[in-house]
Amino acid sequence: MKFYIVDDDSSIPMMLRRIIEKDPQNDVVGIAHEAKKALADLTLMAVDIVLVDLLMPEISGIELIKQLKQRKPSLRFIMISQVRDSELRSEAYQTGIEFFIDKPINVIEVKTVIEKVIQNIQMTEKLTHIQALVGGSLTAEPVVDQRQxxxxxxxxxxxxxxxxxxxxxxxxxxxxxxxxxxxxxxxxxxxxxxxxxxxxxxxxxxxxxxxxxxxxxxxxxxxxxxxxxxxxxxxxxxxxxxxxxxxxxxxxxxxxxxxxxxxxxxxxxxxxxxxxxxxx
Known part of the structure; x- marks a missing residue:
């Protein structure tokens, strides 16, 4: 899986990269410390999963996700945050994130969340493949909707x-x-x-x-x-x-x-x- 990390704290992407790339099948293909660079990069790059900091200057993590979803609906998002405000978290989930990872970074939590998102992606791909094999008579959308x-x-x-x-x-x-x-x-x-x-x-x-x-x-x-x-x-x-x-x-x-x-x-x-x- 290809990952992209957005966080204005330079130490966080380094920590996450070490955890993610312990699995040889995972690759962090880009890092940004501000949302504008991330928006430009992700518009062009092939990425599966984006890890985004909730609170960033100029453009918040939630606003960045909204803009990226309009351009690339298939992207999966994990939110990084030290904020425990339930309203902000609810808004993030409604925007379309898969899960939260809390700061300070916990290795077990990162591994667990990433594994779950990868499983979700693989399930969607299998459903799409089945749909193609049966010539469109079986659609993946109802199953995806049910999961949501x-x-x-x-x-x-x-x-x-x-x-x-x-x-x-x-x-x-x-x-x-x-x-x-x-x-x-x-x-x-x-x-x-x-x-x-x-x-x-x-x-x-x-x-x-x-x-x-x-x-x-x-x-x-x-x-x-x-x-x-x-x-x-x-x-x-x-x-x-x-x-x-x-x-x-x-x-x-x-x-x-x-x-x-x-x-x-x-x-x-x-x-x-x-x-x-x-x-x-």
């Missing part, structure tokens, strides 16, 4: 839970999409094989995800205290956390319990996919 709708549904749930500003939200999105596409439950995923990581890296990945899920639990418990009759809150409390854990978190927030609710990665992810499938 699932992604938007997952993001809407994470936004409701106030989790999109958490570092682990990109991991949650990537894992949920993989489960949907490969028809897997959480327990069936071989993370070491799927993300090319060892047990230590897997532990770090799970820790980052647990922190994000715990934030969602706390936010959901707060919502539940404010509006006990909200059907959506109660549904997510049951499907994503089990209501007893939300209740324990509520008691902890009120100061009537010494420990909060527990979280289960398996229950959260399987529940998240159930919510997405029910909405289809």
């Amino acid at each position: 709708k699932a992604k938007e549904r997952i993001l809407s749930i994470l936004r409701f839970l106030g989790m999109t500003s958490e570092a682990g939200s990109s991991d949650i999105l990537a894992i949920a999409q993989m489960m949907l596409e490969q028809h897997l439950t959480f327990r069936e995923i071989d993370f070491n094989k799927a993300y090319h990581i060892d047990d230590r890296e897997k532990k770090i990945l799970f820790q980052r995800i647990r922190r994000a899920i715990k934030t969602g639990l706390t936010n959901l418990a707060t919502l539940c205290m404010d509006d006990m009759d909200n059907e959506v809150v109660i549904e997510y409390a049951n499907s994503l956390y089990e209501y007893k854990n939300v209740r324990n978190e509520m008691q902890f927030l009120r100061g009537t319990r010494q420990t909060g609710g527990k979280t289960s990665l398996r229950h959260f992810f399987d529940g998240l996919l159930n919510e997405v499938n029910v909405s289809d």
Whole structure:
């Protein structure tokens, strides 16, 4: 895959390049420290994936992506950012980015996100090839649209839970999409094989995800205290956390319990996919 990196901090592209090019099949074909150069380069160059800094002088990362998508709709984008503002992140996803990579740069996160985007590209290429073989009687577009709708549904749930500003939200999105596409439950995923990581890296990945899920639990418990009759809150409390854990978190927030609710990665992810499938 051919990559292009845009970041006004000169150290970031160097770090990303080292990580990306550890895979001999990947090649960073260009680097820019400001959006205007990137716009000029990418209009002419053959590139698969662009990594773009969110906040840059003159032209923001979001505006750069909007302009590039008009010129080259097939480009895939990963956003780099140290900003945790949920509204900005939501706007970036709506613009068409695949995932976020958070600063400071985490090697495991970069590897995981890039691998997922490459898988998405390869899936689209396979569908296009199948379409060509059958003479156009099978179209790739409905499958691609379905995947996009699932992604938007997952993001809407994470936004409701106030989790999109958490570092682990990109991991949650990537894992949920993989489960949907490969028809897997959480327990069936071989993370070491799927993300090319060892047990230590897997532990770090799970820790980052647990922190994000715990934030969602706390936010959901707060919502539940404010509006006990909200059907959506109660549904997510049951499907994503089990209501007893939300209740324990509520008691902890009120100061009537010494420990909060527990979280289960398996229950959260399987529940998240159930919510997405029910909405289809």
